[in-house]
Amino acid sequence: MKGIYNLLLNKYFVDEIYDATVVNPIVKGSENFLWKIADNKLIDGFVNSTAAIVQDAGQKLRRIQTGIAQSYALIMVVGILLAIMWIILSV
Numbered sequence: 001m002k003g004i005y006n007l008l009l010n011k012y013f014v015d016e017i018y019d020a021t022v023v024n025p026i027v028k029g030s031e032n033f034l035w036k037i038a039d040n041k042l043i044d045g046f047v048n049s050t051a052a053i054v055q056d057a058g059q060k061l062r063r064i065q066t067g068i069a070q071s072y073a074l075i076m077v078v079g080i081l082l083a084i085m086w087i088i089l090s091v
Contacts, residue, residue: 010016
């Protein structure tokens with residue numbers, strides 16, 4: 001009667017079978033593919049490369065900004081003149 005008692009006590013081992021056939025493969029697949037490849041390589045790689053591009057652009061743009069208002073005004077005037085010439089020549 002001990003075998004029947006253990007069978008009923010453990011609910012026909014349904015939870016253990018379910019864990020072995022469904023839960024454990026999903027967990028292992030998640031650890032091996034979703035976490036190591038999809039998260040670490042794809043998502044983190046995209047985010048880190050985007051951050052590196054923004055950082056490089058910021059370092060290059062930092063050289064342009066001098067803090068001298070006259071140079072900013074000169075660049076604005078040159079831009080306005082180029083825009084006016086473009087409008088005149090495109091008509």
